[in-house]
Amino acid sequence: MDWQFLFETFVSLISAIPLTLELAATSIALGAVLALSLALCRLSGIIVLEWFARAYVFVFRGTPLLVQIFLIYYGLGQFPEVRHSFLWPFLREPYWCAVLALTLNTAAYAGEIIRGGLLSVPFGQIEAARACGMPRLMQFRRIVLPLAIRQALPGYSNEMIAMVKATSLASIITLMEVTGVAARIISESYRAIEVFIVAGAIYLTINFLLTRLVHLAEYWLSPHLRQPAPYHPVATSVSPLEGNAR
Template identity: 85%
Template sequence: MDFVFLSETFVSLISAIPLTLKLAATSIALGAILALAIALCRLSGILALEWLARSYVFVFRGTPLLVQIFLIYYGLGQFPAVRHSILWPFLRDPYWCAVLALTINTAAYASEIIRGGLLSVPFGQVEAARACGMPRLMQFRRIVLPLAIRQALPGYSNEMISMVKATSLASIITLMEVTGVAGRIISETYRAIEVFIVAGAIYLTINLVLTRLVHLVEHWLSPHLRQPIAHSPAAKVAPALEGDAQ
């Protein structure tokens, strides 16, 4: 194992990390918004919206992301109406084509995760909010959505990790993210094992940091699971009450 080559490869791949993170962050953020809209359509009770959402999930969850990227980047430009539309400056850019493909793909998966989180909210919580006189929008914003996010977050973290790894497919449409730069180095040096070891370590590190961040958010959203602080008044009173009871 040539550690000098590994260090040089690592330095070269570091320059591509910002593009990888930008692709992942943009697609996850836009995909979350789209996924929430799709999940609400599934639960709306309106037959047309429900079947539209079902069809969307079926198509984009049932076809490979690689095919979706090819169709968006190479296929949309075949239509004159697209080339003469206001969207063409974006659709001819490989970055925005990759973001679009990643967004619509992750939205299909994430919508089912969010739908499961919404369905897991206890109905008694909603009834209590109604009894307090909360309007529907306030019920959703203060009661339903926070509880649904807490329930869906463990599953959604897997989807975010998958999106970080899926950014590697953007290299097939000329984007020089981590995998794209790794492929260029391999074509120049013919040393695939060392290069992919370094690239894999970079993806592993990114996902490790992402996992820890999600864990912190999950801990913040679950106050009932936190251990009481040792020097807090509540923690001091609890042992005293236990001693009196004995």
């Protein structure tokens, strides 16, 4: 094992970590908003919205992410309507094509996770909010959504980890994130094992830190798991005069 080469590879791959984190964070944030919209469409009771959400989830969960990236990056540019639209300055850039593909893909999975979290909210909590006179929007914002997030967070953390690993597919459309830089180093040195060991260790570290952050969020959203501070009663001294007066 050439430790000098491993160190040089690690230094080279570090420069690509910000792009990997940026791709993952942007797609997760945008995907969460879209996923919440899909979950609300599924639960809205409106047939058109419900079937649209069903079709969306079916398409993006049933096709590989690699195919979706290819269709967005190589396919959209074949339509003149797209090339002459205001979206073309974004869609001709590999970065935004990767973000769009990752966002659309994660929204399909996260939408079902969030829908499960919304369905898991006890109906008694909603009835109590109604009895207090809360409007529906306030019920959703203060009662339903926090409980749903707590229930969906363990499953959603798996999707976030999957998105961090899925950013490696962005290298096929010329983005130099961690896997892209690793592929370039391999093409120059022909030492695939050492390079991928370092790249795998970087992804493992990122996902470990992400898992710790999710555990902290679960702990913060679960007051019943936090032990109350021990109560130590303060002993008050009674003077002799007060004792005689009593």
